[in-house]
Amino acid sequence: MDIPKTSLSWILAWDLDPGSRGIWLDPPLEILDYDFITITLINIGEGSIKWSLYATTQPLLIEDSFDVIWNNISTGLLDSDRMITIEIDNQRRHYAFLRLNVTRGVESIPTKTRIIVTWL
Numbered sequence: 001m002d003i004p005k006t007s008l009s010w011i012l013a014w015d016l017d018p019g020s021r022g023i024w025l026d027p028p029l030e031i032l033d034y035d036f037i038t039i040t041l042i043n044i045g046e047g048s049i050k051w052s053l054y055a056t057t058q059p060l061l062i063e064d065s066f067d068v069i070w071n072n073i074s075t076g077l078l079d080s081d082r083m084i085t086i087e088i089d090n091q092r093r094h095y096a097f098l099r100l101n102v103t104r105g106v107e108s109i110p111t112k113t114r115i116i117v118t119w120l
Helices: none
Strands: 008-016 036-043 049-056 071-078 083-089 097-104 113-119
Touching: 008 097, 036 049, 036 097, 049 083, 071 083, 097 113
Parallel strands: none
Antiparallel strands: 008 113, 036 083, 036 113, 049 071, 049 097
């Protein structure tokens, strides 16, 4: 008998200005046991937001023992007052963890983002 899964949503960032140097939204998101994951980015600030989504197939994240290989699976630029949903199909259990990096599109223009992750 299988335990039924329900979707799980998580607020990863709320009104965050990633700054001119950017920010990694760590710890990495564990996704191995889920078929689909969505990451919704909402830009409520004045400037644009650059984002890069990375994934790894390595099932364990042990920084001291070995280097984790992160592959860029999606990158984009989100204009002010826009929203995007990134969909990750993980039915074949290809990815184990995700990492998201966000930064200002233009260093001198502050912005704010809201990021919501949903495991399906």
